[in-house]
Amino acid sequence: MVFPPYLINKIILYCIIVGGSPIVTWLPNQLSVVLNQIVATGKKINQSELDSSNKILCKELIARGEAQGRVLKREVNNLKTKFKGQELN
Numbered sequence: 001m002v003f004p005p006y007l008i009n010k011i012i013l014y015c016i017i018v019g020g021s022p023i024v025t026w027l028p029n030q031l032s033v034v035l036n037q038i039v040a041t042g043k044k045i046n047q048s049e050l051d052s053s054n055k056i057l058c059k060e061l062i063a064r065g066e067a068q069g070r071v072l073k074r075e076v077n078n079l080k081t082k083f084k085g086q087e088l089n
Contacts, residue, residue: 028075035069
């Protein structure tokens with residue numbers, strides 16, 4: 001996932017977004033919620049009711065959501081070292 005670091009490093013000049021939320025943690029938190037929901041929803045699907053192509057798709061979505069979540073977490077940790085004081089209050 002390249003979007004958050006690109007947005008933070010290339011577009012945003014300030015570390016705080018409208019309303020006072022720190023950009024380094026706010027945007028990734030929003031993305032994390034979506035990724036977690038993708039994984040949770042995928043795990044709730046009864047795969048025995050799916051045909052073979054949809055089983056593959058479901059497993060791929062879960063795996064990609066988990067992988068993107070790990071990448072996002074790693075990128076946020078790197079950005080926190082670059083932009084200090086970015087914890088949500």
